Structures are given as C-alpha cells and as structure tokens.
Amino acid sequence: AQSVTQLDSHVSVSEGTPVLLRCNYSSSYSPSLFWYVQHPNKGLQLLLKYTSAATLVKGINGFEAEFKKSETSFHLTKPSAHMSDAAEYFCVVTSAYNTDKLIFGTGTRLQVFP
C-alpha cells in the first residue's frame, strides 16, 4: 500500500534561513506526490505536485521539492523562510489503485522566528 512518512512533526527556523521539510514515501508504483500547506483557519492549499515529469518541482511561494526515486524521498525546501511560511505542511501521495484517493502524511508544523 502507498504511504508517506514525514520525519519531523515540528521544524523551527529563523526568518531568512533555509527550510527543509522531509518526506519519504512507500510505493510499488510510480506515484504522484504533493505538498499541501494549511495556514490557521484556512483550507489545504496545494503547494506543488510531482507527476513523473521533471524531478525538481517548483511550487508557489518559492517552495520546491525534488523527487528522488533511489531514496524514495520528496523533501520540500525553500532557500529563505518568511514569517508567512509558518503553517502545517502535509506530504501526500496518490493511491496506487485510484488516483482520487489521497494519502496524507502526519504533517510538519513549521515555525518561523524573527
């Protein structure tokens, strides 16, 4: 079965420093992978997605993620954190048998300190 593991439940960075949110996936197929972000009292917003095209995917707000099949990873990065990046981030994979069904990681809460 497909699954994702987010290795850190909380990440804290200072404003202006790089962000790294880690995600590993388990899949017996070529998966589609996503990162979603949830700001307080807001819905889940799609940051970026990988669907077997370029392995380096650029998303909104300066985020990007690299699909590494050899490491079964899809880590989310940003060169310089901004205060507005503070939120919950979810790594998501599609089900092998039904691309409608999204399988979520447990989430990583990103704190950004001034």
Added chain:
Amino acid sequence: EPEVTQTPSHQVTQMGQEVILRCVPISNHLYFYWYRQILGQKVEFLVSFYNNEISEKSEIFDDQFSVERPDGSNFTLKIRSTKLEDSAMYFCAGVPLAGVRETQYFGPGTRLLVL
C-alpha cells in the same frame, strides 16, 4: 485558485445526534470528496462522489455516513448518529470539470466535537 467553502466552521453536538456538514464547491467542480482528521492523526480519505454517486468509500465510511448533492451545488456529509470518535476536522474537496482528479481543492474544514 478556486475556493471551496464549508459550513459550519465549528459544530458541537451530543452523542447520538445527527449532523450535516455542508460544502459549497466551485460551480464547475465535478468530483467531490470528504476527508477527516482526528486530532493528532493523519488526514484520512472518507468518500469520493461523482455524477451523483459514490465512486469509492473507505472502511471508515460505514452506514452511519451518507453524502449527497441535493440541489446541484451544496455537497453534504451526514452522520446519522454521532459517536464520540466522530470528533474530528472534516474537509471537503472538489475537482473542476477540466481538472486532474488527483489535484483537489480543499475547503477550510468543519471542526466537529461530539460530547
């Protein structure tokens, strides 16, 4: 980006009561979904809905749950007789007519508390 809305944002109910959670997708959405997140746990798929029928449902989605789109716009999730373990954040999602089904647009969620 299209916005999906959900009402109410919060609901408190007594165990055994019926609740209806509402979702207003963007008008051209064709596929609809409900997910839930119990506090401290993962977001879990509940059900997908297309052409006025359930396409797929998870093992969580038992006979106490139902979905419908009664007026062609609102998409509702009904829990007939709530249990304590139904307390969770419930998210609705939709996919536009011309969209890719895996790229789902989520609402802000309804926080349900069953006492």
